[in-house]
Amino acid sequence: MNRIVFICLLFMCSLRSLAQESPDSCTLEISLVTCAPGSELYSLFGHTAIRIRDTSRGMDIIYNYGTFDDTDPLFYFHFTRGIMSYSLSAETFADFMTEYQYEHRGVVAQILNLNCTEKKMLYEALRINTREENRLYPYHFHTDNCTTRAGRIIEGNTTDSFHYNNILPVPGPSYRDMIHDYLYRQDQVWSAFGIDMLLGLNLDKKPSNAEAIHFLPDYLFRGMDSAKDGKKQLVLKKQTLLEFPEIKSTGRILSPLVFFVCLFLITILLFIFKSNPSITKTFQIFDIIFFSALGLTGILMAYMWLGRVDDVCANNMNIIWALPTHIVMVFFFRSRAAWVKYYFLTTALLALFLLIGFPWWTQRMNTAVLPLLLMIVFRSFYIFQNRNHAEKPTIQG
16 A cells, blocks of 8 residues: 555656656747848848747847957958858847847847757757857858858757748849848948959859858748748747838938949040140049059959958959059059050950940949949050050151
């Protein structure tokens, strides 16, 4: 009899223990948090983080793969070379939200439909990755960033067959198209021009569905909405945590296209009155400044192409018109050597070649390059012609 009572009591204690353990493990709530774009260049594409919430323990933590140290004295040097060490950090949800509240950036959470085992696995994986020896990772612009890391750690800690449905239109966008969508929506026309100048042909590759999802926060958000963990939808529900009206530009700034068109028209106008000695002097100064700027731009392009550890700046066709050698040629403007005039003839022909084939090049160039090409053709051919006239002997009667 006593033995039966003991077994019953043991059984009841076991049930009580399980009842207490199960709710503890399943009070974990895990969300993918997607943040709206900000006004700074590094925040123009939005942000992604993971929220771990446990109501039983009062825990509410944000795991953020987008942490970097901008106090490093070599930060900008490393940035241009693509040697960026980002890290996974953990902060309270309240601190995280304070920043986005201050910046007036919207935040949406997708609560993930994970079972208890998957939640524990994901939470433990994040905790392990925040350790000092694990938290750093080499950031790469379009192949390994904070969105990539957040998506992959969720995918890697599901116990069933995980897959995304296709979220891309047909035909699909290139990496450059995806970036432009953000930049032009926020009137970041000069940022778009700078990015198009420095990032090369590889940016015009069309990513696969998985590559697009792992590239930008909004695409990961849409990918998670379509994702399935086995037969169940991965996203249980969505919550808007912060909502602000989209910031509209107060006034359209002077775009690179308009600026360079105006500059080209001014050079044409000055050419009409070139017989005036002061106009001739102005053109000489303009040519020195113009070709020096092109040469310096070309040197920057070559440095980004050859100096970066990744390939986003490689195979940049813009270097054909922004020749680094222009920085040397400005010292030979007064030279009457035959090689100088043929250098500028070659420069004019290269720019004309790019101009004619502009719509068909595999690398998509910024439209603001068109008036620049016209200026290069115009001024280079003028310098070539001017040297020709100077070499003709004067016929004396």
